[in-house]
Amino acid sequence: MRKFLIAGNWKMNLGREESLKLARSLVHTLPPDTHAQVAVIPTLAHLDTVTDAISGSPIALGAQNVSSEKKGAFTGEVSAAMLKEFGVKFVLVGHSERRHILGESDSFLNKKVHAVINEGLAVILCVGELLEEREKNKTNDVVGRQLELGLAGVTAAAVEKGLLVVAYEPVWAIGTGRTATKDQAQEVHAFIRQRLAAQFGAASAAGVRIQYGGSAKKSNAQELLAQPDIDGLLVGGASLLADEFVGIVQAAAAAKPGC
Numbered sequence: 261m262r263k264f265l266i267a268g269n270w271k272m273n274l275g276r277e278e279s280l281k282l283a284r285s286l287v288h289t290l291p292p293d294t295h296a297q298v299a300v301i302p303t304l305a306h307l308d309t310v311t312d313a314i315s316g317s318p319i320a321l322g323a324q325n326v327s328s329e330k331k332g333a334f335t336g337e338v339s340a341a342m343l344k345e346f347g348v349k350f351v352l353v354g355h356s357e358r359r360h361i362l363g364e365s366d367s368f369l370n371k372k373v374h375a376v377i378n379e380g381l382a383v384i385l386c387v388g389e390l391l392e393e394r395e396k397n398k399t400n401d402v403v404g405r406q407l408e409l410g411l412a413g414v415t416a417a418a419v420e421k422g423l424l425v426v427a428y429e430p431v432w433a434i435g436t437g438r439t440a441t442k443d444q445a446q447e448v449h450a451f452i453r454q455r456l457a458a459q460f461g462a463a464s465a466a467g468v469r470i471q472y473g474g475s476a477k478k479s480n481a482q483e484l485l486a487q488p489d490i491d492g493l494l495v496g497g498a499s500l501l502a503d504e505f506v507g508i509v510q511a512a513a514a515a516k517p518g519c
């Protein structure tokens with residue numbers, strides 16, 4: 261049985277004080293038996309503040325970005341080993357904002373995937389199509405290619421250790437208030453699992469958590485999470501509000517009892 265992973269991607273929001281306040285508020289309000297694994301993903305600049313605030317709680321720490329390199333003359337970069345020193349457990353790779361605004365290619369992202377896994381951290385590989393790609397029925401082609409290139413060389417052994425999470429984030433649903441319907445999301449999640457099965461074997465693929473992201477909120481979390489191949493949510497805007505984020509975590513308990 262896959263345990264839900266509900267992660268809040270704070271993006272480039274919240275200063276130090278605000279990050280501290282939100283992290284403390286989540287520590288106090290999240291029920292101890294959350295039915296889901298919960299992670300917060302603050303800006304790199306406040307990893308130290310947030311890691312202290314959530315210390316001793318079940319909330320895990322994630323990072324929004326990582327260097328593709330291990331060490332050396334890479335000004336401005338932060339390595340996976342450095343993230344691990346902060347207590348980071350999950351690292352986002354391939355978020356659409358990095359693909360489309362910062363121009364990160366699939367081959368570059370593949371190096372980051374390996375950098376994360378080689379450090380024993382879990383990668384959350386984000387994939388998803390643009391609106392015009394969906395309208396031309398290219399969703400599976402785009403997502404399939406992002407998986408194939410992004411996961412090249414990743415072993416079934418790494419997957420079995422739980423070091424791979426995939427997040428399906430249709431670009432047209434991110435920050436737009438327009439959520440994929442539960443059926444649209446489930447269809448792509450099932451396709452992703454099929455591709456993972458082809459690469460890693462059915463048993464390994466069955467253990468991979470596939471999150472949905474894109475205007476997820478308290479009011480739509482339960483119906484999304486009730487879908488057979490939706491194993492969590494990667495939440496942007498709604499994760500900045502304690503009440504919304506806690507509501508999403510609570511929705512997980514009702515969505516698939518027993519998860």
Ligand code: 13P
Pocket residue numbers: 269355429433434435436437473474475476494495496497498
């Ligand atoms: P929103 O929830 O704000 O649409 O953002 C989704 C996202 O990009 C999470 O990584």
